[in-house]
Amino acid sequence: MKTSRNIYWLWGLSSVLFLASLLMVFIFVPTEATMGVVQRIFYFHVPLAWVSFLAFFIVFIFSIFYLWKREEKWDIIASSSAEVGTVFTTLFLISGSIWAKPIWNTWWTWDPRLTAALVLWLIYVAYLLVRSYTAEKERGARFAAVVGIVGFVDVPIVALAITLWRTQHPSPVIFSGGLAPAMLFTLLVCLSAFSALYALLLWLKIAMKRSESDIETIKEAIDRGN
Amino acid sequence: MENAGYLFAAFGIIWAAIFIYILVLWKRQRSMQTDIALLKETLRRKKLE
Numbered sequence: 238m239k240t241s242r243n244i245y246w247l248w249g250l251s252s253v254l255f256l257a258s259l260l261m262v263f264i265f266v267p268t269e270a271t272m273g274v275v276q277r278i279f280y281f282h283v284p285l286a287w288v289s290f291l292a293f294f295i296v297f298i299f300s301i302f303y304l305w306k307r308e309e310k311w312d313i314i315a316s317s318s319a320e321v322g323t324v325f326t327t328l329f330l331i332s333g334s335i336w337a338k339p340i341w342n343t344w345w346t347w348d349p350r351l352t353a354a355l356v357l358w359l360i361y362v363a364y365l366l367v368r369s370y371t372a373e374k375e376r377g378a379r380f381a382a383v384v385g386i387v388g389f390v391d392v393p394i395v396a397l398a399i400t401l402w403r404t405q406h407p408s409p410v411i412f413s414g415g416l417a418p419a420m421l422f423t424l425l426v427c428l429s430a431f432s433a434l435y436a437l438l439l440w441l442k443i444a445m446k447r448s449e450s451d452i453e454t455i456k457e458a459i460d461r462g463n
Numbered sequence: 464m465e466n467a468g469y470l471f472a473a474f475g476i477i478w479a480a481i482f483i484y485i486l487v488l489w490k491r492q493r494s495m496q497t498d499i500a501l502l503k504e505t506l507r508r509k510k511l512e
Binding site: 274275332336338437449452456458 | 465466467469470472473474476477480481484485488489491492495496498499502503505506509
């Protein structure tokens, strides 16, 4: 009951924040001078990347907890966050590619930032595959936890690629004061909207995994009864 | 409004993907709740037998 109520609260919060972010992106924020209207992809592309990094940080932390304590609840949180993070990474790769086409005149280029982001996506796809293709559930969770911890190394590489190497990707503008106040405010609203959405999706996925676990427990109890 | 098509394509894909993902999670969760209820009922009947 409490869980459902919290989900509805998160659902409501995400809806309000997304409505506000859409109004800001399409009506409030001024059009960027160089790239024109297509630059507005930035307000969803950057939050998608940020939330992916957050999701993989959660995977990293809870994978350590799982390997340390060997309790299923930590694995449930880590694997749920990995799936949601992979969905967000897929979307930030797609939105980046659509943004690149009119600006760079190509859908994809093997630039350090883009390549590191693609590697990040592949790592967490591997994380999900390791889980589903390992016959023994506990062993799959252990292997995946190792991938989740080691794979997190790529997150700072993606984040710092634009400062470490010469790249086609735009330089950081958020912390260097390169964004107009209206643009920064819009970005912050979009970041809040995507963070609330991440929390909602994580909650739903955790609830689903717990239900799966309950089904297995009940089935075992029925089998024992036979 | 040059390149507006790319902007709407990006937003459309993001929204559609998120909506489909939520729908899949929600439906799966509901179907599992039904399974749990059925299994609990089976377990209760077995205990009565």
